[in-house]
Every structure is written in structure tokens, then in C-alpha cells.
Amino acid sequence: MIQWISQYGPVQQALIATLFTWGVTALGAGLVFFFKTINKTVLNGMLGFAAGVMIAASFWSLLAPGIELAEELGQVPYITAASGFLLGGGFLYMVDKLLPHLHLGLDTPDAEGIKTNWQRSVLLVMAITLHNIPEGLAVGVAFGAVAAGVGTSATLAGAVALAIGIGLQNFPEGAAVSIPLRREGFSRTKAFLYGQSSGIVEPIAGVLGAYAVIKIQPILPYALAFAAGAMIYVVVEELIPEAQREEGGSKTDIASIGAMLGFTVMMILDVALG
Secondary structure, three states, rough: EEEEEEOHHHHHHHHHEEEEEEEEHHHHHHHHHHHOOOOHHHHHHHHHHHHHHHHHHHHHHHHHHHHHHHHOOOOOHHHHHHHHHHHHHHHHHHHHHOOOOOOOOOOOOOOOOOOOOOHHHHHHHHOOOOOOOHHHHHHHHHHHHHOOOOOOOOOOHHHHHHHHHHHHHHHHHHHHHHHHHOOOOHHHHHHHHHHHOOOOOHHHHHHHHHHHHHHHHHHHHHHHHHHHHHHHHHHHHHHHHHHHOOOOOOHHHHHHHHHHHHHHHHHHHHHOOO
């Protein structure tokens, strides 16, 4: 796989990788053709797994290479990492306040962002789309970092590992949109189309991220930290609270176990391949 993808340029690599992550989102959404409901305890575990993957990826695939690149470019590493990280979280905070969306398990009146008359289905898709932005950006920036050729932490294998990790945690996200929509009366096909559409933003963000850091190399360490901050914001603001929300006797400790497993899998992927 590494040899095959290495024949392409970084922007093309980012596109291929994020098309893969979008495809896994579609696979998850495809569960709606087999199930009409999803056990909340199972969903807790899947969301916890996604949170663990994103936490591990934020450090090994983004912050660590970003700090090394900052040193290579003569920047003050801790200032670069801290400012980029906080900017990433701040950006997601602003989008969270502006973009109309509805978190899983909540009623339509609890929708966040600018008030709108959008349907509940659209609001649910917007919630997942919101945190697919930093995921796509992270993958794109990772491939851009390899192309920049600065430092040793940013490797093609590491970028591929990040894409695989993001893809793994996209599977439950696709199911988390499509299956609730099916339960609310949508046809299987329509619920699937809504579920997979939440991942469309990843190839867009990935290509933009790769292109930007290649053209403006000094922003690369900031971009890596920015993507890490945005991903951690999503984990703390959405994935963990939703995974810990009890419903119908669901067990929240399953979410903790899922997070540990997700973190371990992403850590192994990044250390083994990177």
C-alpha cells in the first residue's frame, strides 16, 4: 500500500486517503440495510473507540511531528504547538456556535448553532459533518507534512496509519446517523444517503489542507497542531458526552473500554507503520 500511494503527489495522496475515510463512513451507514435500531451500549462502545483513536492520532500523528517540524524551521516549538492547538479548538468552537446541528440523542429544540427551520435529519448530519472537517484536515496536513520533507516524524507510513485510524472510527459515525434516521421513519436508502453524506466534507478538507501546507511551508507545524486541537475539541465536546449518556440501561463503562481500545489500536498503527 505504501509503495502504491507513494507514486502520487501529496494532494492526490490526501484525496485518495480521504476518499477511503469517506468510503468507510458509507460502510457504517450501510448497516441501516441490516438493522433498524442499534443498542445504546454498543453505540457507547463504538463512540468511545472513535474518541480513543482521535486522541491517539492527535498526539502521535499531529502534535509530535508538528513540534519536530517547528524545531527544524527555527520556531519556538511549545509556542507553535500551543497556539496552533488552541486555534484549532477555537475554530471548532466558533463553527459549533454558528452551524446549526443536533447531537445524537437530543430533541430538535436542543439544536445548537444559529436557529433554523432545518429538518431534524439535516441537523443530525450537520453534527457529524462538523467533526469530519478536522478529521479530513488532519489527513491532508499529514500528507502535506511528508511532502515538505522537514524532520523525521512525518512519514508516509505515518500518514497512511492516520488515514486508516480515521477510517476505523468513521465506521460507527456513519451508523450513528443512518440507523437513528431509519428508526424515525426514513427509508433505508434515504437513511443511508444521509449517513454517508456526513463524510463528503473529508476529501474537501483533506485536499485543502495538503495544498495549503505545501504552498506555505512555515504554517505546517501550526497546521498540524491546529488539526490536533480541532480533533480534541470534538472528542471532549461531543464524542465522550454522547458515549457517556445513559439510555435504556446502557452501560457507560463500555465507552471507557472502547476508548482504551481505540487509543491502543491507533497507537500501534502509528508506531508500527510510522
